Structures are given as C-alpha cells and as structure tokens.
Amino acid sequence: MKEKVFKTTSIEETHALGKSIGELAEEGFVILLDGDLGAGKTTFTQGIAKGLDIDANVTSPTFTIQKIYKGRLNLYHFDAYRLEGISQDLGFEEYIGDDGVVVIEWSKFISELIPEEYLSISISLLDEDSREFKISAKGKKYEEIIDKL
Amino acid sequence: MTIILAIESSCDETACAIVRDGKEILSNVVSSQINIHTKFGGVVPEVASRIHVENISTVISEALEKANVTIDEIDAIAYTLGPGLVGSLHVGISAAKTIAWMYDKPLIPIHHITGHIYANAFVAELEYPLLALVISGGHTELVYMKEEYDFEIIGSTRDDAIGEAYDKVARVLDLGYPGGPKIDALSKEGEASYKLPKPKVDGIYDFSFSGLKTAIIQAINREERNGNEVNIANMACSFQETALNILVDKSLKAVEEYNPKMFVIAGGVAANSRLREIMEDKFKDRDDIKLIIPPLYCCTDNAAMIAASGYIAYKHGKRGSFDDGANPSLNMD
Secondary structure (H helix, E strand, O other): OEEEEEEEOOHHHHHHHHHHHHHHOOOOOEEEEEOOOOOOHHHHHHHHHHHOOOOOOOOOOOOOOEEEEOOOOOEEEEEOHHHOOOOOOOOHHHOOOOOOEEEEEOHHHHHHHOOOOEEEEEEEEOOOOOEEEEEEEEOHHHHHHHHHO | OOEEEEEEOOOOEEEEEEEEOOOEEEEEEEEEOHHHHHOOOOOOHHHHHHHHHHHHHHHHHHHHHHHOOOHHHOOEEEEEEEOOOHHHHHHHHHHHHHHHHHHOOOEEEEEHHHHHHHHHHHOOOOOOOEEEEEEOOOOEEEEEEOOOOOOEEEEEEOOOOHHHHHHHHHHHOOOOOOHHHHHHHHHOOOOOOOOOOOOOOOOOOOEOOHHHHHHHHHHHHHHHHOOOOOOHHHHHHHHHHHHHHHHHHHHHHHHHHHOOOEEEEEOHHHHOHHHHHHHHHHHOOOOOOEEEOOOHHHHOOOOHHHHHHHHHHHHOOOOOOOOOOOOOOOOOO
C-alpha cells in the first residue's frame, strides 16, 4: 500500500488534481472517494471526468445512485450515500473491471463490493477552501499512478 | 375524445392515472413508499423496485375501477421512460408494455420532468412561450418552451439538485427525511441570521447548491468551535432563504431575456410554502406574464401528470416501441 497526501486551496486546484488522475486512469480502474458531506467528492470527480475527456457536466449522483458519462473511457459514477446500513445486490459489480473507470462516492457503505485492488482517496475539509486528499493505492497499477502524481 | 392511461414508477411512488383529453382526471392512484424509506434517510433503489412489483397490478386495476372505464376505452398507454432509478423504471415500463401488447394500444414514452411541467395543465391553459422552473430531489432546471412540446434546458444545476441540498442539510441539522417540508416548517420559527455565501457559477442560468451545503457544515463547525450553540431554526431559515433566492433570481433573469407569457413551477420543491410566497410577490405587478404554481397534489410524483404530458405527446404523434428500455439519464431535449 502506497500513500501520498495532497492539499488543494481552491475548486480549480481540486479539479486539477482530479484531472491528473483521470488522465492517468486506464480501463477497469476503480477509484473510491470518501469524506464527509461537503468534503468535495463530486467536485473532485468533475476533475477526473475532465481527465477522461468528458465534456458533459458531472453532477451529484445521489438521487439516481449511478450516472454514466461517455469520454476517452466511460465514467461510471456511483454514490452509495443512500445505501448506508443496508446490504443488497445493486448490480454495481457488473461495472467494476469493465470497459470504463468506476468512481464510487461513499464507498464505505458498500465495502463488500470493493475489489482487491483500487485507488482510495479520502478527502477532508480543512477550512473554507482548502482540502486534504489522502491518496492510497492497493495493487501495482494503482501504485504506479501514485508515483506519477 | 382521448383517454390516456399513464404509469409512473421512476422513484418511490407507484402510480397509475386515467385522464381524458389531458385535463380531466378520471382517476389518479398513488402508492407511496415514503414511510418505508424514511428510516433509511432516502430512497433505497432495490427496496423501491421490489415494492413497485408488489404494487403495480393493484394500482392499475384500482385506477381503471375508480375511473369507471374499461381497457377498451383507453386510447394509449403513457409511461415514464426516465430519468429515475433504473430498477423502479423497469417495473412501470414492463407493465405499460404488457398492457399495450395485450390490448394492442400505442405506447407513449414520457420524460418524467415534462410530466411535472404539464401537471400545470390541470389548473391553467398553458400559453407559449413558457418558462418552467423544475425543482425536485433530482432536478434543478430552467426549461424554455418556445411552443407546445418543445423543450430547451437553458440552465441546470452544476452539482446538487435543490431537493437533494434540502435533504442533506436536513440530515446535517438532524431534522430527518424528507428534508424539504421539515426545513420549510422550521424556517417559520427562525430568522436568516447566519450569513451564507451565494455560490458562483459560470452559466448565467446554472445553479450550484453543493457549496451552500458545505457552508452550512462549516458554519456549524465554527459555532461549535467557539462554544456557541447552533440555532437550528435560524440555520434552517438562513439556508432556505439563500437557496430560494438563488432560484428566484435566476428565474427573474430568465424572464427578462425570454419574455415568456407564462412562468410555471414544477416538481416536488414547488410545494415549498416560502417559495410560493416569494414568487407570488415578485409576479404580483406583472400583468404581462402569468405565474402558475401547481396545486400540491400535482407537485409530488403521480401518474396524472404523465398522462397530461402523454396526451400532448400523443397528439404530436410521439410513439414508443417495445424495444425501449429504461433510461435512467434520459435527456429532455
């Protein structure tokens, strides 16, 4: 397990950090995003989408649980916020390891579906505009990403 | 005379309605799952689709019975194709296709949000050009309709939908689910004493509510750090005033540019009492434009509105096919 910590002080910087990960992402990537309400998970995903050459505006998937965007690689954007405390088959695993990049917000609520290797990003709100991103990698291809960041 | 049977199951309501000529509701049956989801703090998709399966047949036969029409008298079957939860949508779509197949009726696929807009047809003759503010748990959109059944989204949320912001802020304030009615009610007991920033967005008609949610969390943390007790009613009121003013400001700006004959509010958040109050005040001196706010029974999800939109779509020759699958992120335009 490799780990790196980044700090951003504006939405633009958060987008840029997400974008650099999106640019490095390959088919079948799984990225887990955790952090409290308002930490910036969706904002960070907007950056990832830019790195995947997705033009569409990425919005919160809380309501529909899942949103799909087409780009250099497809982005499967999941949000497990509403799934706290329940365990059920949602078909998420059909997308994991498939042709696109899977981003899961609130992954801790569906821990049983998380594959063995992934990039995990824990976001904390430091103050009004600054955030800390603790990025850890499990698995070789994800560790390589961390080295490049 | 055209009689439409409509089915709606995009979220947590299983609904069937029968409507004559897009205006006269013969029956409007809604089975809500809200009590089941309350304990989870939101809609649970898999639970939702299972309950839809259990309810759908009963809801349809009840709608036919209440309307006192036979299936032979139905001209077409309208159904919500999207957007919504995929499993939930499937249940309604399968039911619609089954009826259409058995009784050889045309299918009319409907975008859920056009239903919310056409819910206003039950209370007013819609006039075009028209602007609609569509606000719900999953949507925050300004829609321009140059003419009948022509939809152009001129602005939308860049992050959270307004109803979602209400739900999440209610959760932070420990008020329970659904957040909209709770915050609306509590706001009446408080005042907007907390200063919250208005989010900046690029598109002039676009919205952003994610930053407002974060600002509330930070304001609460700040108060706690300073050893002050958070006044929950004042915080709810501050959030509501800021959020609603964003909606109102953008709406009025769009009215200036597009000069519609009519402005309609649609979706679940249209039930908000404070929003009704502000909008009525802003439009009271405007003789050139009619403000329509749907009656409460039309604001939440129901199938009568799908029938209303379905009637217009039917007139315009829009037909669905047995190959159509649920589209959770269906586009309106």
